[in-house]
Amino acid sequence: MDEETQDQRLARNLNELLAELRVAQAGVQILFGFLLSVVFTGLFREASGFEKGMHLVAVVLTALATALLAAPAAWHRILFRAGRRTDILRVGNRIVLVGLVCLAAAVSDVVCLIAKVVYGPVAMGVVGGLVAIAFVLLWFVVPKLLGRGHWSR
Template sequence: MSETGEPRQQQLARNVNELLAELRVAQAGVQILFGFLLAVAFTGTFREASGFEKSIYLVTVLFTSAATALLTAPAAWHRLLFREGRRSEILRVGNRLVVAGLACLAVAVTLTVALIGKVIFGVAAMAALAVAVGGIFTVLWFVVPRLLRTRPPE
């Protein structure tokens, strides 16, 4: 029995379902960003971008690709392994992949906003936006949960 009074297998099934539900939210954001990024490369304006801008763009696409792979892996694993009683491993490793995927998504969104700032307003705007957006993601997604973890539950 778990802390909640559920049988272990029931708790694992519920936890896997919760993980997969959370992934649906993150995957939607990744898919929208990825679609936007893919469309940008085929515009006439992109061909005129500087080498620096194209490099930032490619790094952004790579982080978005990594986020896609990391955030979809637990769903794929569940589909491939759910009948083999591997929920514990799916949860343990899947949780780490999701955290890594969220970090990649945060970097990809930050770089996207920074690149837009660079194209529209220049390098100073790019730097300011990267710090601001990266800071928002870092605080909300990683610092606040860590702080909450150190406080006793109410």
């Protein structure tokens, strides 16, 4: 079996990163479309200032997630001929993690908002908190544990 060269490994890693981003970007796009359309409904005009504020926070977090999660693809397009894959991967990995935090926060905020409008502030805290905890556990804690060899045989 042939060993990968450094350039081949970088190309593979970058392709994997860009493929992973396609999954996250689909979720961001759906959420963003939903959030943008909500403001044009009659019910939104009747929302409280707090609810409108929560909505704006979700929109801003989703916009940030969009920018952060799309950045490595844009960098690759701009820098692919310059041999900067190492830089794209190093910085891109950090940017993507921040983008995922923004996405998790945006989804949690939207769930909080929906729970508040439908069931009230207690449901907002409970349901929103549970969703936020699920994101933290599944996206950040479990990978750390897997990286340390937990659950391996």
